[in-house]
Amino acid sequence: MKIPYPVFLKRHEDTPKWLPVVTSVAAVLLAFIISGIILAATGANPFKVYSYFFKASFGSWGAFSDVIVKATPLLLIGLGCALAFKMRLWNIGAEGQFFVGAFMASAVVMVPLVNLDTTPRWAIISLMMVLGMAGGALYGLIPGILKAKLNINEVIITLMLNYIAVLWNNYWIFGAWSEAGFQMTKTFPRSAWLPRLADYAAKVPAFSGMTAHAGIFFGIIAAIIIYQIIYRSKWGYKITLIGDNPKAARYAGIDITRNTILVFMVSGALAGLAGMTEVSGVVHRLQERISTSYGFSGVIVAWLAKLNPFAVIVVSILFGALLVASREIQPSGISFLIQGITLFLVISSDVLLKYEIKWVRPTQETAQ
């Protein structure tokens, strides 16, 4: 391939295994450097900001527990995105699916769907999980069907659904479910809380005050399942084939319509589960701003992890740290900035995975 530059791109015969890791790490480092330059330009001291970043997220076990709390929804959403992106389905609607999942899980307590005093804790939590996932899956069904049947751009549909889901939740927490006129529901009873580290402080004193909850285990289990689906199952092979070459997939007799809808639903279910863990594990009620744009960060997490479920675990912890640190940092857009630059660098570096870059001197070219 030739481009009008003194460089020559040669397709890799075989991409070395270590290369994706190196480019991802380099992209993150470079993103921090570029953001540092922008920070310096606005008058802040980037070294101070970054050392504060590190202390606020990895400085103590308590801080790390906060990182895990933030990483949990990112992990679940990132996995859903990774699966969808594998099929080149751009589900940007995790944010909305997250809110619908949170809403459905809250309905168990707020309606209430079961007797909260007599039903055992495991049953209430299981019901919340199932409904949260169902909510997310159904909300993913809408863009799934529109994409599969009418070939409508799923990016825009899922984005619009995000706004709608937030407003839908607002309707309930400002109105029927409002607690004494505040924009939140009442606190859920203990039987609807996911177990947290702090719950075991009586046995292990070191856990006191730690808010990391069982949701992280859902995330890790989901990572194993998604890994098995993508790399070890027939369905995963079909998904990858549709993503890489839809024409070939169609000739091979794979039902693209059905798989599009299914993948959208699984992706939505994971985001819905993330919403459930957030209301049941962290805030213990439905309220505004339960998400600090997890849905969008999940997209970056998936991409940075090169759609590998196990890499998603690592990257979501890193991004959890970024979110924890940026809570108290000014200006507030800095975490967005780092995320945006990172994603840009990652997709730019993809060219290195596909091609070897060779510099061509003009004399060499004329000699050819």
Next chain:
Amino acid sequence: MNWIEIFRSGLSTGTVLLIASIGEILTERSGIQNLGVEGMMLVGAMAGFKIALQTGNVWLGLFAAVIAGGLLSLAHAVVTIHFQADQTVSGLSLTFLGTGLALVLGDGLTGQVAPVIPRASIPLLSQIPYLGPVAFTNHNLLVYFGYLLVPLTWYYINKTRPGLHLRAVGENPAAADTLGVNIYRTRYLYTFIGGCFAGLAGATISVAIAPGWYSNLTVNGQGWIAVALVIFAHWNPWRAALGGYLFGVLRRFTLDLQGPRMIFGLANPFFFNTNLVFFLQMAPYILTIIALVWGSSAARKKRIGSPSALGIPYQRGERGL
């Protein structure tokens, strides 16, 4: 309810969507889809407001917004045209980048007051009954710019030689290449121009229609609606204008709907239950989905497709379309 005021305000807010969609139409006609309109609009809104505030000159602000949007779009251009990255992901990261940049550089701008685009009425035309007060009275100058932009862009795309090249590059780049059109340069140019328009659209909000900087709520999803409008508009400036103004009118209508006790002789539910306002606020987003479904099924019936090469990177010498 004051219908004149609803339509007047509709034309004014619709101008934002109109300018952004026309920019995106030009970009997509060259075969590049840039989903980063939201981010470019935010950067434009921030730059326009900040420079207008610092220099005291709103026109310099507008110029800064145009340049800022254009420069940001070049990131998308490099990544998609030369690195052949996926245009969806790149557009998405452009939105992140733009949002982050606008929030960081716009830190501390909230609550300040900057000069705004002056308003004017058009002599004679403003005397026409109904149409005059709606379309030609006391609008900011960018609204009139929007009126001119639509026919000019249509003429440029469909009737001029550079417009022909633009369409050729978007429909069949390999053929255009053999005719001596520089595909890379054309795509860079129109991605840049699209970015300039998005920046201008952002500044239209921050220094004209709703003056001020309210962090990312300044644009609040209008960039995405503009991208959807392009599909609804079948890549045609006239339909983009129709869609943009229609959205503007509906936006104002849903706002005004909460005012009166009675509406069409019935008790107004939105007056008595203020929480129903959340459903009214959903209206633009639901309408966008409906417009997309409607627009794309109508396009299929009439066999109007997107530009054939939309989203496909061009590689000289490799088998294309």
